[in-house]
Amino acid sequence: MKIILTSVFVDDQAKALAFYTDVLGFVKKNDMPLAPDGPRWITVASPDDPDGVELLLEPDGHPAVQPFKTALVADGIPCTSFAVADVRKEHERLSALGVRFTQEPIEMGPVTTAVLDDTCGNLIQIAQHA
Template identity: 70%
Template structure:
């Protein structure tokens, strides 16, 4: 068994695609119109193009907004991405205007940082120590 797809709820799929590809560096995998303006929109890591996909899922369901607001309010990331060097990625993303809610922090066996994805989520980056 392996992870095939996971999702983050986004408030604007095009804005999310622009951020996740243009800023974070993911690659678009699927973009399938579903009607009503929604799309089956996934991105993958360019380091593993056949690996797990991240679905940029519309947050239109009534339960999603309170869920996202509660996570952000409590500082809880919606997803976590592994990077080679959190500090270097922090510097790179900060230079691109990304807003961090947690600067790089060593926490036991990992170094983490948390940023706002501009689409209603906090995202954690992590490097195992």
């Protein structure tokens, strides 16, 4: 068994697609309408592994989602984590692009992490393992 798809709930799919591709650097894998003028099935993947795990940019319209997202953000809890080669360099690159970080790079034993706002209602952790 292996993971092939995971998701983040986003408040605006078009804005999320732009952020996750143009800013974070993922590549668009799928973009299919689910209904006329409605939500889309949008997935992105790592450019280093385009046939690997896909991230679904899922609409956050379900009534249970907003309280969940709000609680996570209020408590500073990231909804997911992405591996990077160098957290400090990625922090500098993303900061230069205007990304807002809620946690600056910090070393926690063998892991260095930082937490960013994805502009779509989520906190995302980036992590580097020593």
